[in-house]
Amino acid sequence: MTATKYLSGFIAFLVAGFLLVSLTACGGQSEKMDGSMDMPKTIEEASKQYDELMKQENEIFSKNQELWEKVFLVSSKDMTMIEDNKNYGDFLLKVIEEAKDQFSDDELKLLKAEAEKVRDIENKLIKLEEKFPELAMMRKDAGMSASDSSMNMQMFPEFEGKDLKGNTVNSKDLFSNNKFTVVNFWFTTCSPCVGELNSLETLNKDFEKMDGELIGVNSFTLGGSEKSIMEANEVLDKKGATFRNVYFDENSEAGKFANGVYAYPTTYVVDSKGNIVGDPIVGVLTEKAQKDKLMRLIDQAMS
Known part of the structure; x- marks a missing residue:
């Protein structure tokens, strides 16, 4: 896309x-x-x-x-x-x-x-x-x-990338191995993004029990900048966030998609086939209305 x-x-x-x-x-x-x-x-x-x-x-x-x-x-x-x-x-x-x-x-x-x-x-x-x-x-x-209509169904762009620890990540395997995947776009100097990392860590532990996963995409790390990856890891470590964060080529379709995110944090729910479910959630997930919407989208992804 x-x-x-x-x-x-x-x-x-x-x-x-x-x-x-x-x-x-x-x-x-x-x-x-x-x-x-x-x-x-x-x-x-x-x-x-x-x-x-x-x-x-x-x-x-x-x-x-x-x-x-x-x-x-x-x-x-x-x-x-x-x-x-x-x-x-x-x-x-x-x-x-x-x-x-x-x-x-x-x-x-x-x-x-x-x-x-x-x-x-x-x-x-x-x-x-x-x-x-x-x-x-x-x-x-x-x-x-x-989002229920197949005519309006969008695929999350496929990517070959790595997590911030250097392990290879393939989007096809990532999505198919989970009943649902929550993709959170953030960046290192975004205060609301960093502020919710602890809560995202807790959510990811809950999602693991549901055979799902939350992953982060730090927009500064797209393209694999060593400095940006180091800074992102420092922030994640400081906040005690251990959930996977991934990056990929910023000139790829997934990179273009990521660069099209207009506000941060923004969160997508993706089903096991790689389809984006519903609309993105703009804003922190610690807000009750946002979290309620997230859970509705997850239910939809698993149905």
């Missing part, structure tokens, strides 16, 4: 997964959304409007897909997490500003203008979710149900 294919399939998750849900009560029947759009009165009208807005947002990304791919690849090492309660358009503008030296003046102008459009769309989506909270649940459920 190339990074471009990964991005196109992942955009909908990005924009849907981090919408701010406000607890503020909505107003009366005459309420309007930003722009001049009337606030829908029924869930059917709201759902239709919500889908149309999501379509508009996805079109913004697909229209200049290669340029947006560059944004996410540039941001992956510099932005650890999308901030809580943050409009996704504001997040994009922040990423673009911090990476502005990577773009030409014309590219920068285009990206900022498109990100502002995303921010406006997000504000409308937020207002819809405030009045119709079930829209957010429908969006999450859609992500889960989509």
